[in-house]
Amino acid sequence: xxxxxTITAANMGKIAPLLLLLLAxxxxxxxxxxxxxxxxxxxxxxxxxxxxxSENNELQPVRKVAIIGxxxxxxxxxxxxxxxxxxxxxxxxxxxxLDEKVGSGIQLTGGMVALREISPQLQRNVADASLPxxxxxxxxxxxxxxxxxxxxxxxxxxxxxxxxxxxxxxITEDGEVLAYTILRGTLQRILHEELMKExxxxxxxxxxLSGLDYSESDSGISLQFTDGESTxxxxxxxxxxxxxxxxxxxxxxxxxxxxNADGVETKGPSSAIYSGIRITFAIQEGDEAxxxxxxxxxxxxxxxxAYALTSMYGAGKGEPAAKGAxxxxxxxxxxxxxxxxxxxxxxxxxxxENIDWTQDNRVPKDHINECLxxxxxxxxxxxxxxxxxxxxxxxxxxxxxxxxxxSLSGWVREFxxxxxxxxxxxxxxxxxxxxxxxxxxxxxxxxxxxQAIQDAVCLSTKIFQYNSQFQESTGADSVxxxxxxxxxxxxxxxxxxxxxAKSVFLGYLEAGSSFFSNFRDAFFFVMGKVGVAEKVFMx
Numbered sequence: 001x002x003x004x005x006t007i008t009a010a011n012m013g014k015i016a017p018l019l020l021l022l023l024a025x026x027x028x029x030x031x032x033x034x035x036x037x038x039x040x041x042x043x044x045x046x047x048x049x050x051x052x053x054s055e056n057n058e059l060q061p062v063r064k065v066a067i068i069g070x071x072x073x074x075x076x077x078x079x080x081x082x083x084x085x086x087x088x089x090x091x092x093x094x095x096x097x098l099d100e101k102v103g104s105g106i107q108l109t110g111g112m113v114a115l116r117e118i119s120p121q122l123q124r125n126v127a128d129a130s131l132p133x134x135x136x137x138x139x140x141x142x143x144x145x146x147x148x149x150x151x152x153x154x155x156x157x158x159x160x161x162x163x164x165x166x167x168x169x170x171i172t173e174d175g176e177v178l179a180y181t182i183l184r185g186t187l188q189r190i191l192h193e194e195l196m197k198e199x200x201x202x203x204x205x206x207x208x209l210s211g212l213d214y215s216e217s218d219s220g221i222s223l224q225f226t227d228g229e230s231t232x233x234x235x236x237x238x239x240x241x242x243x244x245x246x247x248x249x250x251x252x253x254x255x256x257x258x259x260n261a262d263g264v265e266t267k268g269p270s271s272a273i274y275s276g277i278r279i280t281f282a283i284q285e286g287d288e289a290x291x292x293x294x295x296x297x298x299x300x301x302x303x304x305x306a307y308a309l310t311s312m313y314g315a316g317k318g319e320p321a322a323k324g325a326x327x328x329x330x331x332x333x334x335x336x337x338x339x340x341x342x343x344x345x346x347x348x349x350x351x352x353e354n355i356d357w358t359q360d361n362r363v364p365k366d367h368i369n370e371c372l373x374x375x376x377x378x379x380x381x382x383x384x385x386x387x388x389x390x391x392x393x394x395x396x397x398x399x400x401x402x403x404x405x406x407s408l409s410g411w412v413r414e415f416x417x418x419x420x421x422x423x424x425x426x427x428x429x430x431x432x433x434x435x436x437x438x439x440x441x442x443x444x445x446x447x448x449x450x451q452a453i454q455d456a457v458c459l460s461t462k463i464f465q466y467n468s469q470f471q472e473s474t475g476a477d478s479v480x481x482x483x484x485x486x487x488x489x490x491x492x493x494x495x496x497x498x499x500x501a502k503s504v505f506l507g508y509l510e511a512g513s514s515f516f517s518n519f520r521d522a523f524f525f526v527m528g529k530v531g532v533a534e535k536v537f538m539x
Contacts, residue, residue, distance in 0.1 A: 059428050059479065061467045066223060066234040067091045068247050070098065070203045072184070073435030073452035074240035075191035080118045080460035082199045087463070089201065090231070092223070094208035094241075098192055101394060103184030104281050105313030105324040107133060107298075111450035112178035113169055114457040122194055123178075129190055130180035130314035131321055133159050134295040138528070140302040140521040141379040151381030154302070154521060155528025162534045181296040182314040183283070183322055184449070209246040211256050212237055214415040214427050221415060221429050236481075237431045238459070240452075243272070243403070245437035251413040272440075276334030277400040277507050279443065280327045280371050282392030283313075286320025293321040301385065302521055303378030305330055305513030308385045325388035328400075328444070329374050330511050337402070367397055402504055403440040405497040411438045411489040414482060432485050434459055439496040442503035444510065451496050462488045 065081060067074045070093040081087045108115075108130065115123040135158050139151040163170045163177050170178045195201045211224035220233020239247025249256045286293075293312055301308040306329035312321040333340055371389055389395070411433040414426060435452035462484040469479045512520050527533040 059470070059481075060235065061470045062087065062235045062463050062481070064088045064090075064220070064234050064236075065463075066221070066232075066237045067240055068209055068237065068245075069093060069240035069242060069435075069437070070095075070188075070192070071240060071242065071435065071452070072188060072191070072449050073437075073456055074238075075188065075195060076115070076118065076453045076456035077238060077240060077434060077460060078195055078199075078201060079122060079191065080456050081463065082195075082201065083118065084460075084464055084467075086467070090234075091201070091203045092207040092209065092225075093203055093205055096205050098185075098188055098203070100183075100185035100189045103188075104283060104326070104396065105181055105183050105311060105322065106187070106449045107446045108180045108182060108187075108453075109133075109163075109167075109170055109178060109450055110447075111453035112180060114450075114453040116172070116178070117457050119198075122191075125194060125317075126182065126187060126190055127176075127178075127180060128317045129186055129319075130182040131293060131296040131312055132177070133179040133181050134297055135159055136298040136300065138300040138302065138524055139381055140517075140524075141304065141381045143518060143521070151301070152521070154300075154524045155533055157528070157534055166534060180314065181311060186314065186316050187449070189316075209241070209256070212247070212250055212415075212431065214417055214429055216417060221431075235429060236463070239431060239433045239437040240435045242436045243401075243440045245433065247431055248433055248437050251411065251431050251433055252407065252409045254413070254416075272401045272403045273337050274331075274334070275400045275402050275442070275504075275507060276331045276336050276338070277511055278329055278331050278397065279400055280329075280367075280374075280395075280397045282325045282371075282389045282396075283394040284323040284325075284388045284391050285393045286312075286315060286322050288320065290320040290323070291318075296321075299382070299384070301380050301382045302510070302517065302524070303375075303380040304517045305511065306374055306378035306380060307510040308375070308380050308382070310382070310384050310388065323388050325385045325392070327371055327374060327380075327385065327389075328507070328511050329378065330513065331399070336508065368392075368395060371397075400442050400507060401440075402442060403500070405439060405493070405500050410486070411493075412482065412485045428481060430481060430485060432459065432488070438489075438492070439500065441496065441500045442507050444503040444506040445499055447499050447503075451492075451499065455492055458492055459485075459488050 063086070065087060067077055067089055070091050074091060074093075078089050078091055081089050108126070112123060112127070115126055135156065137156045138154040140154055142150075142152055159179055160177050163179055172178065192203070206227070207229075208226040209223060210226045213222055213224075214220070215222040215233055218233035220235060221237050222230055222232035223234070223237070224230045237247060239245045239251070241247055246256050290312070296312045296314075299310045301310070306327060308328070309324075309326045311324050313324055315322045368389060372386055375385055375389075413431050415429045415431070417427060434455040436448065438455065439451065441448055441451070466479060466481045466484050473479045509516075509520050509523065524533065
């Protein structure tokens with residue numbers, strides 16, 4: 001059988017930056033991700049001040065912020081900004097409502113530290129709705145003999161003990177270890193409810209952003225939506241609108257694309273490439289037998305060409321814990337990111353990313369059967385996966401995409417006055433990115449939610465710092481919002497890029513087949529014995 005890999009120049013152009021990043025940061029200890037909470041400001045260089053300087057007399061403190069997107073990042077940022085008491089926010093979301101019954105389960109570690117920085121009570125409410133993460137166990141199918149034999153244990157991590165030994169930032173002053181599991185929808189619900197309760201702040205639903213520009217008459221940023229309405233002025237716009245971010249379009253190009261604005265086209269940005277890895281997961285809601293679940297355990301199960309994981313997730317205070325099952329495996333039509341056939345010769349299209357977790361149990365039953373067939377073919381050493389899949393209340397099937405973390409435009413763009421020159425058109429009003437809009441990452445390290453919340457804390461800190469400097473300044477030259485926004489970007493880029501690179505590596509390693517699956521098993525066994533696995537999990 002001859003397989004022809006289609007390696008196009010476009011594919012190589014997308015893959016090359018990721019390979020360079022992988023080589024550069026694979027060995028970086030990204031525990032610096034936690035440093036944002038207690039971090040100090042980087043020294044501002046002359047070059048950064050020169051590039052960020054604005055020669056105008058319109059400098060004002062940041063008093064009104066538009067947040068586009070009400071996911072984990074957007075809601076966390078809203079909480080962080082409102083605690084100052086002198087910043088007004090408005091949240092806009094293209095969805096019609098927040099649905100708690102969407103999405104999967106996530107782990108919270110560094111994100112819990114960030115929530116505690118925002119509000120100890122908010123962090124407490126989230127913890128009460130979650131399950132403490134206690135251990136990780138990895139097993140593989142036996143290399144020899146019948147698959148009915150007892151699976152081999154590769155490693156076992158006591159998470160509570162590991163955190164106490166390695167990551168002081170995840171331990172509170174009263175000894176609580178900040179490592180939990182929770183359903184994504186449950187976390188989002190709590191953030192939303194507390195926002196209404198504590199700050200009387202509502203989300204503007206049904207608002208799909210179509211444009212943003214500077215309004216000279218209002219001396220601020222104006223937002224336009226696909227329903228024909230517009231609003232403003234704002235001093236700052238933060239794009240927390242995910243992988244199909246309209247704000248990111250503006251930051252990259254200075255304009256928004258009609259496909260994103262209308263929500264018709266669902267093609268990913270040019271920097272994203274389909275990895276050739278599929279991820280299928282199922283959520284089974286808990287029953288009375290699960291109500292007294294005290295803690296969560298991640299059970300990793302390695303097969304030939306596939307990897308599975310099961311766990312329990314908090315579904316709310318006093319609610320039965322939910323069960324989650326994940327299956328990661330290679331797309332049969334791809335070898336890595338390369339299609340086996342030329343696009344014009346194949347009718348098979350890569351799976352799309354799930355933009356806002358809109359899929360639910362309407363996934364056809366035949367795909368559930370396909371998932372069970374993958375489990376059997378890969379000899380996954382457990383029946384727990386199949387049981388959860390068969391009894392699942394929600395079922396998702398996604399393609400994993402790799403997003404290039406390198407960008408010439410960065411995460412920040414200053415608005416310009418219409419019909420003006422480069423130097424005369426500066427406004428000191430900015431659009432900035434956070435969460436998946438800034439650094440969408442593969443799910444293999446489970447860090448997306450953590451990094452989004454940490455973005456929110458870091459960005460809000462820089463905004464507060466600017467307002468404080470503005471109040472204390474004696475002249476316009478002594479404060480520069482763009483410098484501080486760039487410091488936020490620089491501080492958050494390295495840990496998120498490092499996690500992205502490690503996730504790319506782990507994704508292909510975990511879904512390896514034949515020889516590569518045996519190498520993976522040996523790799524995890526050795527890494528567990530020498531203690532590297534603990535440090536990687538602590539990222």
